[in-house]
Amino acid sequence: MHAGHPNYLGRQPTYQNFLKNCLGLLAALCQTHVTAIPACNGTHKKYFDNTEIYEEFYQILYQLMHISIQEAGFHLQNLLVYWLRDKGEGRAAEWFERYWTGEEKGRYLLGCGGVGLVSNNQSLESQWRWDRVAISNSAQV
Numbered sequence: 001m002h003a004g005h006p007n008y009l010g011r012q013p014t015y016q017n018f019l020k021n022c023l024g025l026l027a028a029l030c031q032t033h034v035t036a037i038p039a040c041n042g043t044h045k046k047y048f049d050n051t052e053i054y055e056e057f058y059q060i061l062y063q064l065m066h067i068s069i070q071e072a073g074f075h076l077q078n079l080l081v082y083w084l085r086d087k088g089e090g091r092a093a094e095w096f097e098r099y100w101t102g103e104e105k106g107r108y109l110l111g112c113g114g115v116g117l118v119s120n121n122q123s124l125e126s127q128w129r130w131d132r133v134a135i136s137n138s139a140q141v
Contacts, residue, residue, distance in 0.1 A: 047092040073109035077101040
């Protein structure tokens with residue numbers, strides 16, 4: 001894509017930007033990146049003041065991922081933002097609302113999988129190692 005193209009972003013388009021700005025689609029996001037990885041390595045702890053609230057937040061989030069109706073899931077994501085604020089976790093609420101909620105950023109729900117209903121919305125990332133074994137017996141290209 002060149003600088004004169006109407007959808008040129010002024011930088012190398014990422015997967016999400018390409019889908020949204022070039023194809024008019026929204027990307028499904030990886031559930032593992034919103035839940036398991038940060039919960040295990042603690043990368044999102046910096047937004048929380050209370051460790052117990054952090055742990056409870058992730059237990060709720062694990063349940064939200066399995067919602068199969070997008071609108072209901074997006075609504076419950078918003079309610080989780082209110083819950084965080086009610087618990088005195090304003091920084092966590094702002095972070096979660098900005099990066100992990102709504103029709104564009106909250107697309108890690110089961111209902112966001114689309115027609116193919118990709119398991120856990122992890123797409124190629126979750127399947128790559130098994131596909132590589134099946135296709136090339138794990139040979140590196």
